[in-house]
Amino acid sequence: MYAHKTALLSALTTALLTSVSLQAAEPLKAVGAGEGQLDIVAWPGYIERGESDKAYDWVTGFEKETGCKVNVKTAATSDEMVSLMTKGGYDLVTASGDASLRLIAGKRVQPINTALIANWKNLDPRLKDAPWYVVNQQTYGTPYQWGPNVLMYNSEVFKQAPTSWSVLFNAQDLPDGKPNKGRVQAYDGPIYIADAALYLKTTKPELGIKDPYQLDEAQYKAVLGLLRAQQPLIHRYWHDTTVQMSDFKNEGVVASGAWPYQVNGLMNEKQPIASTIPKEGATGWADTTMLHAEAKHPNCAYKWMDWSLQPKVQGDVAAWFGSLPAVPAACKGSELLGAEGCKTNGFDQFDKIAFWKTPQAEGGKFVPYSRWTQDYIAIMGGR
Amino acid sequence: MNTLAITRTPAPGSPLRRFSNLLYRRPNLYLSMLLVPPLLWFGAIYLGSLLTLLWQGFYTFDDFTMAVTPDLTLANFTALFQPSNFDIIVRTLSMAIAVSIASAIVAFPIAYYMARYTRGKTKAFFYIAVMLPMWASYIVKAYAWTLLLAKGGVAQWFVQHLGLGPVLQFVLGIPGVGGSTLSTSHLGRFLVFVYIWLPFMILPIQASLERLPPSLLQASADLGARPRQTLMQVILPLSVPGIAAGSIFTFSLTLGDFIVPQLVGPPGYFVGSMVYAQQGAIGNMPMAAAFTLVPIVLIAIYLSIVKRLGAFDAL
Numbered sequence: 001m002y003a004h005k006t007a008l009l010s011a012l013t014t015a016l017l018t019s020v021s022l023q024a025a026e027p028l029k030a031v032g033a034g035e036g037q038l039d040i041v042a043w044p045g046y047i048e049r050g051e052s053d054k055a056y057d058w059v060t061g062f063e064k065e066t067g068c069k070v071n072v073k074t075a076a077t078s079d080e081m082v083s084l085m086t087k088g089g090y091d092l093v094t095a096s097g098d099a100s101l102r103l104i105a106g107k108r109v110q111p112i113n114t115a116l117i118a119n120w121k122n123l124d125p126r127l128k129d130a131p132w133y134v135v136n137q138q139t140y141g142t143p144y145q146w147g148p149n150v151l152m153y154n155s156e157v158f159k160q161a162p163t164s165w166s167v168l169f170n171a172q173d174l175p176d177g178k179p180n181k182g183r184v185q186a187y188d189g190p191i192y193i194a195d196a197a198l199y200l201k202t203t204k205p206e207l208g209i210k211d212p213y214q215l216d217e218a219q220y221k222a223v224l225g226l227l228r229a230q231q232p233l234i235h236r237y238w239h240d241t242t243v244q245m246s247d248f249k250n251e252g253v254v255a256s257g258a259w260p261y262q263v264n265g266l267m268n269e270k271q272p273i274a275s276t277i278p279k280e281g282a283t284g285w286a287d288t289t290m291l292h293a294e295a296k297h298p299n300c301a302y303k304w305m306d307w308s309l310q311p312k313v314q315g316d317v318a319a320w321f322g323s324l325p326a327v328p329a330a331c332k333g334s335e336l337l338g339a340e341g342c343k344t345n346g347f348d349q350f351d352k353i354a355f356w357k358t359p360q361a362e363g364g365k366f367v368p369y370s371r372w373t374q375d376y377i378a379i380m381g382g383r
Numbered sequence: 384m385n386t387l388a389i390t391r392t393p394a395p396g397s398p399l400r401r402f403s404n405l406l407y408r409r410p411n412l413y414l415s416m417l418l419v420p421p422l423l424w425f426g427a428i429y430l431g432s433l434l435t436l437l438w439q440g441f442y443t444f445d446d447f448t449m450a451v452t453p454d455l456t457l458a459n460f461t462a463l464f465q466p467s468n469f470d471i472i473v474r475t476l477s478m479a480i481a482v483s484i485a486s487a488i489v490a491f492p493i494a495y496y497m498a499r500y501t502r503g504k505t506k507a508f509f510y511i512a513v514m515l516p517m518w519a520s521y522i523v524k525a526y527a528w529t530l531l532l533a534k535g536g537v538a539q540w541f542v543q544h545l546g547l548g549p550v551l552q553f554v555l556g557i558p559g560v561g562g563s564t565l566s567t568s569h570l571g572r573f574l575v576f577v578y579i580w581l582p583f584m585i586l587p588i589q590a591s592l593e594r595l596p597p598s599l600l601q602a603s604a605d606l607g608a609r610p611r612q613t614l615m616q617v618i619l620p621l622s623v624p625g626i627a628a629g630s631i632f633t634f635s636l637t638l639g640d641f642i643v644p645q646l647v648g649p650p651g652y653f654v655g656s657m658v659y660a661q662q663g664a665i666g667n668m669p670m671a672a673a674f675t676l677v678p679i680v681l682i683a684i685y686l687s688i689v690k691r692l693g694a695f696d697a698l
Contacts (some may be wrong), residue, residue, distance in 0.1 A: 079663035102666075182563030188650075236567045237650045243529060250533035251564055370444070370667060377660060378467030381474070381651035 027113040031302045034068045038300040041084050041093040043287070044074045045321050046144070055336060056320045058313040066307075068300035085109070091295040092304060094144050096285045097132035097356035098191050104135050105360075109290040111138035116302055119309035122327040126350050132357045133288040141290035142305045143326035145317055148284040148346050148353050149187075149195070150275040152258035152266075154248065161276040165199045167255050169230050174254065181233050185244065185256035188237035190369065190376040191356055195257060195283050196230070197223045198354055202280040212283070213359045220367045227379050237380050241265075248273060257282075260322040260345050277349050284353035286326075318345065440672035451668055459673035468657075472677055475654045478569075479637040479681075482576040483584075483630040489577065490584035490629065491622075497585075498592035513582050521579065525646050528575045532566035532647065539565060562649040572648030576637055583632035591625025592618070627689040634685055638678045654678055 040047055047070065050057030059070050073090065075081045078099035085093050085108045095103055103109045114120045120142070127143045134140070153162055157176045167174065168184045186192055197212035200223055207219050215223060235253050238244040245262050247253040249271060258275065266273040289308055291301050307313060314325035315334020324345050325331065331342035361368035406413045443454040462468060497509045516524065531537050542551050555561035555568055562568030595618065603613040641655030652660065654677055661671035689695075 077663070082666070083663060231650070234650060235563050240646070242526075243646060246530065246533065250530070250535035251566065252534050373660065373667075374467075377652055377657065378470075381467060381470050383467040383470060 031116050032299045034066045034300045035297040038068045039071045039090045041073050041090050047072045062307045066303045091297050091301040094287045095290050100132050101358040110293045117306045141288040144287045144289045145323040146286035147323040148282045149257050152275045154254040155274045156272045157254045164278050182235050183254045185238045188239035190372040196226045214366045264322045281352040286355045442669040444667045444669045459669045479634045482637045483633045485577050486584040486633045487626050494585050494588035497589045532571045575647050580633040584629035587629040588625040591622045624693050627692045
């Protein structure tokens with residue numbers, strides 16, 4: 001009896017799990033009238049309707065023009081986005097590179113027809129056909145924003161910008177004469193393994209690392225070795241921007257990988273903080289607006305994807321978030337961003353950036369993301 | 384229906400009367416009608432979901448495709464004993480034990496004072512003072528502690544002004560206790576845990592001390608026991624059930640927490656953060672399910688120990 005019950009339960013859950021992953025929709029042929037509603041999963045600060053600051057509003061105009069009422073569900077991590085999209089009930093998601101391939105592989109999102117998006121022509125040619133949203137020549141969504149993971153440092157300790165990530169990876173005395181042990185931070189996410197791989201790509205060319213997200217066993221082992229040696233130096237593995245900013249102010253942390261968001265925030269508070277992209281290059285994120293495989297409001301979704309690629313919208317988002325627009329014209333098209341905004345946030349650094357994407361095994365050639373996660377957890381715990 | 388039954392007594396042969404007679408003759412039927420709906424709820428929603436979760440622990444997670452398949456395996460449970468995973472369990476368990484012991488030591492005098500020396504308004508004041516921290520959001524309190532413990536924060540200011548700087552450095556240097564700074568040390572995390580769970584320890588101890596008959600204390604004094612003897616041989620043994628009940632809260636809450644370990648303390652996951660990472664980050668539901676079993680087993684063991692101490696005798 002008991003065995004029957006558990007067998008039934010497992011059969012039920014299996015059926016539920018498989019039924020979700022059966023969909024594979026055809027791209028839309030033409031955009032019809034709006035359905036009057038649009039549900040978006042987005043990073044906090046990505047979809048603003050002037051409620052935080054009146055000047056930053058790129059939703060009200062869209063609603064007026066299309067009649068699509070926009071509902072935003074904010075998510076704090078890529079994992080939360082994947083899990084919300086798995087549950088369903090949303091039309092669009094602003095997915096980062098470490099989520100987008102998982103969404104595509106899990107068939108949670110559908111390819112789009114770029115011919116239906118008039119503003120597609122505005123797109124930065126550097127972002128066209130990028131591997132984190134184009135799979136098998138099918139385009140899964142429209143690029144939204146991108147940005148680098150910069151090296152943030154205390155400009156009182158570093159009179160000159162550090163030129164290498166080695167200040168985080170190797171034990172050494174910093175320019176103020178004190179060791180870096182306990183004064184640097186690393187990111188609390190397995191994707192940080194790619195940062196270490198990127199560093200080794202330049203400093204140990206004999207490993208032959210081409211893509212920091214595709215590591216074979218030997219390369220992976222060397223990268224883990226570097227991260228294990230780094231662990232005793234780390235003050236804290238950061239994942240919360242507020243905590244990291246407070247650590248730079250109150251805890252005596254002087255260098256760490258960070259987002260322009262924290263750098264801008266601390267500079268606005270007149271803290272002695274600056275950022276740089278060292279000679280090894282940097283990892284970065286590029287977010288894509290993706291369409292759910294079973295979107296209830298596809299017409300409104302297409303209208304939003306088109307709307308989001310306008311130079312003014314792109315520039316305003318970049319100004320608010322400290323990111324970079326996916327549309328070059330936006331660098332001149334937004335008063336909020338200003339003339340120098342793009343340069344400050346790192347628009348010219350595109351070639352130095354290895355953009356986040358989910359590591360995939362590709363038939364056993366490379367180490368998959370699940371092992372990245374397990375090993376990084378072990379390293380943070382001191383193994 | 385109700386008004387009908389009240390205003391007009393049904394004739395002896397009416398269906399309503401026959402039904403009520405049936406209920407009267409068969410009390411078991413009556414009882415089961417009352418109990419079956421809540422039991423169904425408990426069984427299906429609570430136990431059902433828990434068992435489904437644990438059942439997932441036997442599923443296979445494929446590293447290459449990152450997909451879960453319903454092929455049964457014990458690999459996830461054996462993986463719990465891999466050094467890095469076992470570290471997480473030991474780290475969490477030792478923190479839970481330390482927090483429970485410290486909470487009991489701090490809570491006992493407060494609870495004793497509340498139970499023995501306060502009346503009326505002072506008692507109400509103490510109740511509110513103990514409960515007050517629980518009115519504020521847990522997350523806000525955890526964040527506040529990151530600032531209190533920071534290098535430029537209040538705690539360190541006091542330490543410096545009392546000339547205890549070298550002592551703090553020494554404590555932070557002890558492996559297993561310290562860390563690079565106070566807010567990234569085991570000690571800091573321990574302080575936050577003790578602060579956050581303390582009310583859960585004070586209230587059960589206070590309740591058990593209030594039930595302690597004053598006549599026992601008088602008898603102890605009459606027989607010539609010194610206050611210290613009364614405390615050790617009368618009060619403490621009789622308050623063990625309260626301490627045990629409180630420690631169930633502090634123990635299980637620390638065991639399952641994943642927010643404090645994230646904000647305060649040295650790197651390294653707790654069981655809660657591991658479950659969160661496994662199911663959220665990689666979708667490795669089977670491993671997450673296997674980890675869920677850990678607190679269940681630990682708490683079951685703990686409850687059986689506490690039962691021997693008599694925590695449930697007063698139920």
